[in-house]
Each structure stands twice: as C-alpha cells, then as structure tokens.
Amino acid sequence: MNDPRRFVVIGGGLAGLASAVWLAEAGKRVTLLERRGRLGGRTHSLDVAPLRDVPDNGQHVIASGYDHLFRYLSSVGTRQYIKFPDQGVLRWPGGRTSIMGTKGFRALNSLFGAHPDASAGDRARAAVATVKMGWQCLNQPADLAELTTDQWFRRLGMPDTAREALWDWLALGIAAEPVRQESAKVFADVLATGIRLGVKHRRPVGIGYPTTDLDTLFVDGARRVFERSAVEVRYRAVARRVIIRDGAVTGVALDDGTVVEADAVVCAVPNSYIGGLLDDLPEHDEIYAAADKLGYTPIVSTNLYLDRPLGTKGAMEALIGGAGVIDEVFDRQRMHGRGTLNGWLYCLTTSGAYDQIHKPSHEVVEEQMTLLRRYYPDAAEAKVVHAQVVPMPRATFSQVVGTDGLRPGQRTSVPTLVLAGDWTRTDWSATMESAAQSASRAVDLLLALPERAGAAT
Numbered sequence: 001m002n003d004p005r006r007f008v009v010i011g012g013g014l015a016g017l018a019s020a021v022w023l024a025e026a027g028k029r030v031t032l033l034e035r036r037g038r039l040g041g042r043t044h045s046l047d048v049a050p051l052r053d054v055p056d057n058g059q060h061v062i063a064s065g066y067d068h069l070f071r072y073l074s075s076v077g078t079r080q081y082i083k084f085p086d087q088g089v090l091r092w093p094g095g096r097t098s099i100m101g102t103k104g105f106r107a108l109n110s111l112f113g114a115h116p117d118a119s120a121g122d123r124a125r126a127a128v129a130t131v132k133m134g135w136q137c138l139n140q141p142a143d144l145a146e147l148t149t150d151q152w153f154r155r156l157g158m159p160d161t162a163r164e165a166l167w168d169w170l171a172l173g174i175a176a177e178p179v180r181q182e183s184a185k186v187f188a189d190v191l192a193t194g195i196r197l198g199v200k201h202r203r204p205v206g207i208g209y210p211t212t213d214l215d216t217l218f219v220d221g222a223r224r225v226f227e228r229s230a231v232e233v234r235y236r237a238v239a240r241r242v243i244i245r246d247g248a249v250t251g252v253a254l255d256d257g258t259v260v261e262a263d264a265v266v267c268a269v270p271n272s273y274i275g276g277l278l279d280d281l282p283e284h285d286e287i288y289a290a291a292d293k294l295g296y297t298p299i300v301s302t303n304l305y306l307d308r309p310l311g312t313k314g315a316m317e318a319l320i321g322g323a324g325v326i327d328e329v330f331d332r333q334r335m336h337g338r339g340t341l342n343g344w345l346y347c348l349t350t351s352g353a354y355d356q357i358h359k360p361s362h363e364v365v366e367e368q369m370t371l372l373r374r375y376y377p378d379a380a381e382a383k384v385v386h387a388q389v390v391p392m393p394r395a396t397f398s399q400v401v402g403t404d405g406l407r408p409g410q411r412t413s414v415p416t417l418v419l420a421g422d423w424t425r426t427d428w429s430a431t432m433e434s435a436a437q438s439a440s441r442a443v444d445l446l447l448a449l450p451e452r453a454g455a456a457t
C-alpha cells in the first residue's frame with residue numbers, strides 16, 4: 001500500500017460496501033464506518049429464529065442492465081447467484097395466468113398485448129402508445145416533470161389492458177410509488193436508461209433474481225475482500241460530522257466523541273441520515289433541503305411460510321387487477337431450490353404501502369392470505385406455519401411529482417468529500433444499481449485526485 005492517504009467510507013449499505021471494495025481494489029487504505037452491528041444496509045438477511053431460517057428483509061429483483069451492480073458482484077465473487085428467467089408470469093384473480101416472454105417476438109407480444117383479454121384494437125393502440133412512449137423517453141416533453149405517470153399514460157393513449165398487464169405494475173416496481181403519485185419523469189428517465197442499455201448490450205433489459213439470500217450475495221464476499229485487503233470495518237460507529245478544514249477533509253467525528261482521521265471521505269448514508277453530517281460543507285443547507293423534500297416511500301415485505309405449495313408457475317409472479325395489497329409473490333422454492341421442512345416460503349412485497357405500513361403484523365398477514373386465496377386456488381385451505389412482516393416506512397426516497405432535479409451529485413465543493421447512496425443523482429431510480437453506480441462515480445472522483453503531500457503514514 002504505497003498511498004499513505006486514509007479513505008473513510010461512512011455507511012455499510014451497498015453504496016458504502018461497493019465504495020470500500022473498489023477503493024481497496026485500487027490499493028487504498030480504507031476504514032468503513034457502520035452505525036449498526038451488521039453490514040448490508042437495506043439489503044440484508046433476517047434471522048427467523050424459531051425456524052432457523054434466514055430469508056431477506058425484502059425480496060430484491062435485479063435488471064439485466066445493472067452494470068455497476070454486476071461489477072460489484074464480480075468484485076466480491078458472487079456474480080453466479082443471479083438468474084434471469086426466460087419468462088415472467090402474470091396472475092389474475094381466480095388463478096388465470098399469462099406468460100410474458102422476454103425474447104424476440106414473445107417480448108414484443110409482452111410489450112403490446114400481455115393481457116389475455118386485449119382485443120386486436122387494444123394491441124394496435126398499445127403498440128402505437130408504446131412506440132410514442134419510447135420516443136418521449138428519449139426526447140422528453142418539457143412538462144413531463146409536472147405529470148404523474150398516470151397522466152402521461154393517458155396522454156399517450158395507452159389502453160387499460162396494456163396498463164393493467166404491464167405498465168402500471170412496472171411503474172410501481174420502478175419507483176415504488178403508485179402511478180397516480182409517481183413522477184412521469186422518473187419513470188421516463190429509467191426507461192430511457194433501459195433503452196440505451198438495451199441498445200448497448202443488444203438485448204432488451206430483463207428482470208432477474210438472486211438464487212441465494214442477500215447476505216451471501218452482497219455482504220459475505222465483501223467481508224472476504226476486506227480481510228484480504230486489510231480494510232478496517234468499525235461496527236456501531238455512528239458518524240456525526242465530516243470535519244472539513246481549509247477546504248479539505250481531516251476526519252469524521254463519531255457520536256462517542258472520538259474522531260477517525262481521514263484524508264478523503266465517501267459519505268454513503270441515505271437521505272434520512274444525512275442531517276448534521278455535512279455541516280462543515282458550504283452547500284450543506286441545499287443538500288439537507290433536498291434530502292427532506294425527497295422524503296420516503298414505505299414498502300412492506302412479508303416472509304410467509306405455508307403448510308402447502310401455492311401452485312405457482314414461475315419463480316416471481318405479479319398479481320394483476322387486485323386491490324394492490326401485494327404486487328409480487330416470490331416462490332423461494334423455485335428461486336433458491338430450497339427444501340420445505342419449514343413449510344413453503346413465499347416472499348410478498350407491497351410497494352407504496354401507505355395503507356399497510358401502520359397495520360399490525362397479524363392484520364397484514366390476514367389481508368395477504370385473503371388476497372392469495374383470490375389468486376391461487378391452492379391457497380384456499382393453506383395454513384400459515386409462520387409469518388414475518390417487515391415494515392420499512394423509509395424503504396426508499398420518494399419519487400413523486402415535484403422531486404425532479406433534487407438529487408445531489410456525488411461531487412461536492414470539497415474535492416476530498418464525495419457523496420454516494422441510491423438517492424444521489426444517477427441514471428436510475430431508488431435501486432441497488434443506483435447505489436452501485438453512485439459508488440462507482442464517487443470512487444472515480446477520489447481516485448482522480450492527486451496524492452496529497454504530507455498525509456499520515
């Protein structure tokens with residue numbers, strides 16, 4: 001390690017892990033500060049003690065265009081744990097299903113007419129509206145930031161069948177907000193990123209899933225890199241303020257009164273934790289105001305262990321046309337090839353869970369079982385062996401109308417202080433790829449700096 005500078009990363013979520021791993025790869029001396037007793041941030045495994053099982057805090061899906069996340073997985077040696085199925089399954093009340101192909105003609109059919117009741121006219125209108133939408137993603141109308149995704153879809157003339165079977169559901173998945181609130185610009189920006197990546201990789205962006213738990217996927221490999229590269233990880237180290245003197249970072253003050261000396265800092269905490277950390281930075285007021293305005297959107301995840309299988313046709317099934325209590329059902333048997341000694345594990349996700357977030361767990365489970373019975377005939381007699389509800393009131397920053405342009409970049413006015421985290425400005429919405437991309441940009445900024453004379457050895 002020839003570079004004497006001390007690089008400190010604040011936050012051990014994906015953005016912080018990726019920053020620390022890539023700085024270590026570049027041969028830098030790194031300390032990682034994490035306020036909790038574990039790494040992984042919003043992507044981590046949870047212990048279900050009575051069952052001796054470790055599902056996740058929330059099911060995470062991965063788009064094939066997550067280039068920076070794949071770089072991270074390659075760095076930590078877990079790239080092989082991602083699978084991209086050839087088709088998706090949509091399920092309607094009563095158990096009816098339709099298959100969405102992701103390749104060739106079947107992909108086009110999914111785009112224009114995945115709904116089993118779509119008429120020829122609907123399909124033609126969906127095709128025209130989809131092409132128009134693609135064009136407007138790349139050449140955005142001036143007022144897009146003022147529209148909700150719902151208003152934009154209506155203006156494009158997207159038929160209800162296409163919206164129900166694909167677009168409303170996809171929009172909710174992309175920004176975790178219902179289409180009547182979500183900013184059309186956020187959705188359009190992510191679609192534009194998808195189109196560009198599709199052209200770059202010469203295949204449409206598909207949706208995949210991990211075949212293992214999130215700790216194995218994201219954390220364990222990072223720990224191995226840290227051990228190999230002598231990265232110091234400090235748990236329960238709560239950063240209070242990044243100390244800046246004469247335009248350069250000198251350290252990070254912790255809430256126990258100690259200071260970790262630093263020559264460069266990556267601040268990789270979410271918008272909900274940024275307050276106070278950047279007080280020494282001239283533009284801190286602006287960043288704090290943006291963090292506040294971005295706000296939060298809730299997600300409720302449930303790990304539901306049943307006494308019998310639901311009769312799924314795919315590893316992930318989107319529930320269409322229901323009350324929106326669950327948007328997706330993930331079959332862990334199919335995804336992870338797991339045994340059923342503890343029952344059949346289904347991971348359910350509700351994005352934009354404004355109604356559910358305040359309900360007690362037993363009510364959430366009851367509601368979800370009622371819904372599952374509407375969609376899966378095999379659920380009629382199913383009993384819940386165990387349930388774990390994970391409410392996340394601040395699951396991601398919010399991407400409603402009015403949030404456009406608020407996300408701060410990774411560069412600050414102090415060259416040795418950079419920001420990272422899903423909420424900083426990237427090509428993506430609040431996703432793991434946004435976290436990884438922000439880390440890549442933050443690390444590049446620091447690595448481009450000349451070594452400072454006189455840094456401690």
Ligand SMILES: Cc1cc2nc3c(=O)[nH]c(=O)nc-3n(C[C@H](O)[C@H](O)[C@H](O)COP(=O)(O)OP(=O)(O)OC[C@H]3O[C@@H](n4cnc5c(N)ncnc54)[C@H](O)[C@@H]3O)c2cc1C
Nearest residue numbers: 011013014015035041042058060061239273421422431432
């Ligand atoms: C239920 C759920 C489902 C999701 N599904 C998907 C999905 O399917 N696909 C997808 O791409 N994305 C999904 N996301 C979003 C994704 O998880 C996040 O965008 C990503 O994990 C954010 O990473 P991050 O590093 O920016 O932040 P975080 O993971 O929040 O990490 C920040 C870390 O900083 C630490 N910290 C905070 N303050 C301090 C401090 N003062 N000092 C020290 N440490 C501090 C925190 O403890 C935390 O570990 C989902 C999120 C949730 C909650």
